[in-house]
Amino acid sequence: MNGPTLVLGGGVTGMHVAIALAELGLGSVLVEKSSQLGGLVPRLSRTFPFFDDDGFNDGAEFAGQIEAEMGARSEIDVRLGTVLTGVEGEFPEFRATFSDKSQEIVSTIVVATGFEPFNPYELEEYGYGRYPNVVTGPELEWLLNPRGPTRGELRRPSDDKHVDRLALIFCVGSRNRRIGAPFCSRICCSYSTKQALTVLGRHPTAEITCFYMDIRTYDRGFEEMYSMAQERGIRYIRGRVSGCKELPGGDIVVRAENTLVQKIFSSSFDMVSLSTGMRPCKDVEQLARVLRIGRVPDGFFANPAWFHHPHDSTREGVFVAGCAMGAKPIRNCIVDGSAVAARIAGLLRREGATSGPVRDANQSSRPVATR
Ligand SMILES: Cc1cc2nc3c(=O)[nH]c(=O)nc-3n(C[C@H](O)[C@H](O)[C@H](O)COP(=O)(O)OP(=O)(O)OC[C@H]3O[C@@H](n4cnc5c(N)ncnc54)[C@H](O)[C@@H]3O)c2cc1C
Ligand code: SF4
DSSP, rough: BBBBBBOOOOBBBHHHHHHHHHHTOOOEEEEEESSSSBTTTTGGGSOOOSSOOOOOOOHHHHHHHHHHHHHHHTEEEEEOOEEEEEEEEETEEEEETTTTEEEEEEEEEEOOOOOEEOOOOGGGGGGGSSTEEEHHHHHHHHTSTSSSTTTOOBTTTOOOBOOOOOEEEEEEESBBGGGGOOOOOOSSHHHHHHHHHHHHOOTOOOEEEEESSSSOSTTTTTHHHHHHHHHTTOOOOOOOEEEEEOOOOOOEEEOOOTTTTTTTEEEESSEEEEEEEEETTTTTTHHHHHOOOOOOOOOOOOSOTTTTTTOOOOSSSSOOOOGGGSSOOOHHHHHHHHHHHHHHHHHHHHOOBBBOOEEEEEEEEEEOOOO
């Protein structure tokens, strides 16, 4: 009998991998670096594409449901505040060492360590870090969250003034060769449109302007959300923003070239949100080294068998899922979780191996309590 699967990361992807494995009768050890589960999702004010003005689909509620489902499964051993520090051996018998010096024999490993939002501080033209009323998309998300600092009411950081004029600048930190980020982050058009609709739903007189390069709302329900935003009066201006400038009093002037009509646009706003793109998780280099797995040019973990086995990493027995492979919406992370569990079940069956209870690496056949 082989060890359980080691799942790295306790966001919605990692939790769903563990649940899907349990449904197949397979055990797992889920290791989360922080002190809580859920990753970014509990901070989301609402979750596209299934939301309405009644405020259903609160991120924390959704993550809480998955966490409760996981907590009810005896096949899953959760360890918070822990990271992987070493791996020896090969599939289907890896010996994993953790930050608390404990060791575990595991049959397979799933990397579900998610992503980090891009920090726009280095893009000086936007004034992030210098102008308090220039915030990032994830910061706006938290400001709009009823559990956040203003209970979801949009007030600007410098003076608590109600935000009546909001600008959202898309593609900040993505599709930008100058900073070595030519890729599209895929979810920021949708999350920004969701944010614009959320603000308008709460402040019907708010004037909201989105500056975009192209709109990439590609999935089912996303394009409809974009159409709804336009119908409700959210203004979309196609153009490159050349910069933001703070006025005395805290307002922000945004200057852009409207590339559809070839005109320079300049207007002032109470607040500006930078729709920042995604970067690999902070530990990506350490994890790639310890696990001996490859990465793609944008820095995320590689999945070379893209068509046949899209969650296989470059090393047998190690898999990647969710935003550890690149930014994607929650729904796709859940699909990844199920797919990777099915792949592991198939591989273990091929090996004639089954995944049993957690075993202490130093006492090879004796099941041990792990918490
Ligand atoms: C502003 C914003 C708004 C969004 N709105 C929506 C929306 O409305 N609808 C939607 O579908 N999607 C939305 N998304 C996308 C959504 O947040 C992601 O799909 C989701 O968070 C991905 O889950 P994940 O588990 O893959 O990664 P994460 O949420 O990033 O979770 C990864 C987990 O791994 C942990 N971890 C990191 N490194 C390690 C390590 N070395 N060892 C152990 N654990 C580690 C982290 O602490 C974290 O708990 C939004 C994203 C942003 C930025
Ligand atoms: S999803 Fe939209 S905002 Fe994000 S990088 Fe792609 S085009 Fe730009």
